[in-house]
Structure formats: C-alpha cells, structure tokens
Amino acid sequence: MIYTTRGPIHKSELGVTLAHEHIKWESDEFYANNMYFDKKYQLEDISLDLKYIIPIMLDIKAKGGKSVVEASPPIGGQNVRLLKELSERVDMHIIPCTGWNMTKQLYDVFSMHFEEQLANRWINDFREGLDTIDGVVIRPGHIKLLLDRGVLSKADKAMLIAAVKASKDTGMPVHCHIMEAKMVHEVIEVLDKENADYQKFLWAHADEEAHKETVKLAADKGMWIGIDNIRKGTSPEKFELLSYVMSIDYGHKVLLSQDYDFYSEAKESIDNHPCTVIFEEFMLYCTENGIDEQEIIRMMTENPANFYDIDTVTKVIE
Template sequence: MIYTVTGPVDRTSMGMMMAHEHFKWESDENFASNMYFNKQYDELYNQKIAEKVLPILKALKASGCDAVVEASPPIGGQNLKLLYELSKASKVKIIPCTGTNIPKYTYLIFKEEFEKCLAKRWIEDFKEGIDTIEGVKIKPGYIKLLFDRGKISEVDEAMLRAAALASKATGLPIHCHVLEAEQMKQVMSILYEMKVPPHKFVWAHADKESNLKTILAVAQSGYWVGFDIIQEGTYADRLNLLKHAFAHGYNHQVLLSQDYDMYEESDKENGTQRYCALIKDFVPHCLQHGLTMSQLECLLIENPSRFYDF
C-alpha cells in the first residue's frame, strides 16, 4: 500500500512515477509552518498556484506520468490542501511526506530530547494523519530530510536518528537529500547502528556528483539511490549512470526524477515542455542509445512502487 493525498493506493495501480519533484517550494517558513502545525491554508494563494501548476500536471498525465512524489518537506511548504485539489483535478496520484518541519537551529535549545520529540511527531503524523481534508485522512508516504553541505552536522545526525526511530516504528521509508558523496559513509554507519533496513533509505541526488565508486558501495550495501536531477543537458551523463546500474546489478534500487519546481517552471516559456521532458525526451534518448522499454519501465514503474510500498 502506498499513501497518497487522496488515500492509500495499491502499488500495482500506481503506474509511471516521478520520484522527486516539487509543486511550489515555500521560502517563508512561518507561512509553511502555519499550514503544517495549524492546518491553515490560504485559499486565494492556493488558487493562484493551481492556475499555473494544474496545466503542467495535466500535461504530465497526458505524457504518461501517473504519480508524483512531492519532495518538499513541511518546512519547505508542502501544501496538503493544494496537493489534494490538484490530484483530484488532474488524476495524478501525489505522495506527500513528513520530515524536516522546524528550523535546524532549534536543536541548539532542545538537544537532550530532540531526537525523541521529533520522532514522536513524525510517528503521530503517520498514525493520526498530517491533516484531514474532505474526510480523507492524509498520511505521509515517507520521511524527507535535507542535509547541509560539508561534514555532517550534529543536527543533521540527530534528524537522521529521529527519522530512523520513526521509520522503524511506522515502516515509513526515508528520502534524504545528500549532495556530497563523502557524507554517505557516515550516513550508512548511523543507519546500521540504528538497525534501519537498507531498503528503507534512498540517497536523493546521488547523481549530483555521480561518484560511481560511492554509488556502487551504497547500492551494494542494500540502499537505494536517486538519479533525480535528469534535466536538460544531463541526458548523456544520466544514461551512463543507468548503464552503470544495469552493468553492476543495482538497477532495481534506482529512482528517477527531475527535481523541478512546477510553479517556477510555469513562468518559463517552455516550462510545460521541460517538465514533461523526462518521459518525452529522456526516455527516447535512452531507447536510442541501448536501453530497452522493459528496463525503463522497471526504473519508472516497478522501482518507485516498491520503494514507497508499505
């Protein structure tokens, strides 16, 4: 079972999925927190966003995309009311998340109980739902974390440990934004110590540096990797990553996406075209250069439905 904003869906019904996208990143953390903690939404704001985003979502559906993972955590403005309405209007299934929901500096004040309190909140999000809209109790489909660059900080380690506690208690997978490959050795060490099954964690943005040695080591340890910055100008490099995955047998642990922001793209002349490019352009590119449709369906349909399935 996979949790979407309109309710749970059997994994066999998910279809083709983009595993890391954004609808509208919100830089105003107070506004974002009001939606998450107080369940208060700005209807005029949502209407404004929907007018620009819905055409892209409908175009995605027409191109063959059946589901989208919303990768914006609560502090990034995940807007459940908007996502619910967009999903109903477009027929695209949308997987929401819990996860990073407070400014990281709060760790400096609440160090002693930080991990337990954060884990408790994420567990409650799953058991009770983040919100209920039109009678639908919306549960998160995963836990989203955002790591800073450089050596893993105390707060990022604490958040990872909190996510580990919540994942073990609920079954929620962990989707972690890690931009530097060198961080993954410590990440895996923490997850091993916390006894988190490797198949419950995906290294988002593994293709940022495309460090093949680290990617292979992570995958061989049983963890998932996200090749999720498949954007214009990256096709040849991303195809090489996919060929590496098939050659070394970890293709069943790879998630694909673009990491675009729909609202931002809506203001660009070719925004809709860019947002549909993974299916309309990248897939044909892969077919022309050695991959088969069966292999691509495994990456875009089977893999994400297995990772997000409880």
C-alpha cells in the first residue's frame, strides 16, 4: 500500500505523480515543531494558504497529474492538516513524510544512542501516525532526509543510520536529498555498513551535478535516481541525464519532478506560475528529441508507485 493524507491506497491508484515537491515550506521552526510534536495548527493560516495552493494543484490535475509527494520534512513545516484538506478539496493524492525533525546541533548534545532514538521516533510516526484527523490515521509514506554539502557530518551520518533502521522496521523508503555527487560515495559506505536495502533508497537531486559516473555507481548499487529539479528552461540538461539513465537500462528506477514550493510560486504569480512545466515544456522537449511522451508518463506513474509501495501485511500494526 501507499500511504497518503487520506489514508492508504493501492499502488494502482497513484497515477501520474510529481515525486518531489513542496506544498509550503515553513521557515519558522518553532511553528514547525508545534505541528509535528504537539499537533497544533493555525487554522486561519491554513484557510489562507489553501486559497493560493488549490489553484496550483488544480492546474497540475488538469495537465494529468494525480498525485504529489510532499518533500518538506517535519522541520520544514510539513502541515498534515493542510495536506489532508488540500487533498480532499482537489481530489488528488498527497504522500506525507517523516524524517528530519530537529536542529542537527542536537546531535552534539545527545550523541549517545542518537540513531536508535531517532529511528524509534520515525518508527512510531509510522506505527501510530503523524496525526489522526477526522478519524483518519495519517501515516508517513517515506523518510525525508536533507544532507548538508561538504563532508558527511556526524549528525547526517547518524540520521542516515537511523533512517536505514526505521526503513528496515517499517518498510518506508528513504528519500534522501544529496546535492553533491562526491557525497554519494560516503553515503554508500554508510549504507553498505548498515546492510541497507538500496531498493528503498532514493538519491534526490542526482540532477544537481548530473555526474554520470556517480549516477552509474548508484545504479549499480540499485539506488533510485531523482531527476527532480525539472524547472523552466532546464529541459535540455534534464533530458541529457534522463537519456543517459535510459541508455544504461535504468529508466525504471528514476523519479521525475520539479522541486517547486507551490505556496511561494502562487504568491509570486498565481496566473503565471511554473508548477506545470514538466507537462508543458519537458514532455514536449523529450518528444521532440526522441523520448516519447507516453514513456515519460509511464515513468511518472509506475516508478513512484513501485518506490513508495509499502508491504502493509507485516509493517503496520492496526
């Protein structure tokens, strides 16, 4: 099953999916923590936010999109009450997440048993739900991590280990933001040591540097590849990387998306936002240059359905 803000669905129901977007990033970490830890929401703000975000979602739906993966982790202000109402209002699926939920400096204070405690928190998010709203237990559909640039820090390494532990226990896939190809080598060392299941691990933003040798290494390991920054004017470079991934017979394990913040884009211009560029520009460019639009649609349907599918028979305690 795939876990959405309206409850679990069968993978066949997911449809064309934007696999890495932000409904609304919240920079106020105090408010973000109130939502995640205390289940406290500002209902008036939600009503105002919906007025901006609903038109974006409806435009995506009109282009053929059926589902969106929320890539904002708890510390980024993921608002599950907003997501649930939005999903109901537009009749689209939204896959929420657990994951990075605290300032990383806390590792320096609580380094002992950090991985176990963090893993237990994420496991509990899945078992008990991020929240229960209107009788619906909202379980996360993935674990979202954001690794900093440079050398892999102790805090980020600990979060990776925690994510592997939680993934093994629950079946949740790990959606991991890695902006530099050189860090992938360090990440692989950690994953190998933890005997991680690469079928459950996504390198988000593999297209940031589009380093083909590292993409090939990740593919050889079985890691999922995120080409998820398909923005206005980027079609040629994204097409080049996608073509390479397909040339090594790995098109079945790539996730495509745009990485927009819907709220921010709507505030900027609700009538001329870029949040459907993958449908309006990228697909057309692919068709004109040798990759059929139906192949892109297949990738955006079957691939996320496979990555976000969780075996609920053994993983969920009802």
